[in-house]
Amino acid sequence: MDESAREDQPAEDTTLTGTPRPITRWGEPVMHRPCRPVDSFDEELRTLVADMFATMNAADGVGLAANQVGVDLQVFVFDCADDGVRHRGVVCNPRLELPEGRDRTLAESEEGCLSLPGAFAELARPDTATVHGVDHTGAPVTYTGTGFLARCLQHESDHLQGVVFGDRLPGRLRKRLLKEAAELADDYAADWPAGQPPSGSPQSMEGDGSGGGHVQ
Numbered sequence: 239m240d241e242s243a244r245e246d247q248p249a250e251d252t253t254l255t256g257t258p259r260p261i262t263r264w265g266e267p268v269m270h271r272p273c274r275p276v277d278s279f280d281e282e283l284r285t286l287v288a289d290m291f292a293t294m295n296a297a298d299g300v301g302l303a304a305n306q307v308g309v310d311l312q313v314f315v316f317d318c319a320d321d322g323v324r325h326r327g328v329v330c331n332p333r334l335e336l337p338e339g340r341d342r343t344l345a346e347s348e349e350g351c352l353s354l355p356g357a358f359a360e361l362a363r364p365d366t367a368t369v370h371g372v373d374h375t376g377a378p379v380t381y382t383g384t385g386f387l388a389r390c391l392q393h394e395s396d397h398l399q400g401v402v403f404g405d406r407l408p409g410r411l412r413k414r415l416l417k418e419a420a421e422l423a424d425d426y427a428a429d430w431p432a433g434q435p436p437s438g439s440p441q442s443m444e445g446d447g448s449g450g451g452h453v454q
């Protein structure tokens with residue numbers, strides 16, 4: 239593990255004690271409405287976060303929002319490589335900051351979602367993003383990302399506002415994405431990825447993680 243990434247690490251036991259939960263799919267109401275802010279930083283939240291890390295790892299994901307395991311709370315986890323550096327963290331009650339005006343540059347890349355497993359589409363997003371919030375203990379956190387991490391922070395913050403990435407696509411591309419997902423639906427059990435052994439180490443993305451990855 240890269241020294242420079244160490245400050246991004248949550249307590250190790252957070253990732254070790256969790257149990258994968260079934261992932262909620264697009265179409266379930268909890269995926270399409272804003273989540274409630276976290277106001278209790280208690281054992282229940284800690285268990286949720288541990289289970290979210292376990293679920294994300296079991297599904298080979300790089301990010302996961304609480305409503306993707308059916309929980310109506312503003313919290314997401316991520317474990318995402320960008321430029322060869324691994325970034326990992328927990329964000330409750332995120333406030334997303336995106337560049338505006340001249341600072342705003344869009345990057346187009348393939349994007350996917352664990353709640354629509356197997357389907358991907360090209361989507362343009364700002365190439366830099368900052369998220370402010372608190373972690374599962376209530377301590378303030380700020381993460382700034384470029385490239386794939388920027389995409390991940392935006393994708394997960396969107397989830398907690400009830401926005402899935404298909405909502406950001408033109409109708410024709412959204413239709414194609416949903417068709418692709420429907421064709422692959424039989425590949426994923428209804429309780430996927432629960433019941434599967436967690437992968438030994440969280441993967442980055444396909445290949446070297448340097449671009450064109452799949453955000454979840």
Ligand SMILES: [Zn+2]
Pocket residue numbers: 350351352353393397453454
């Ligand atoms: Zn997603």
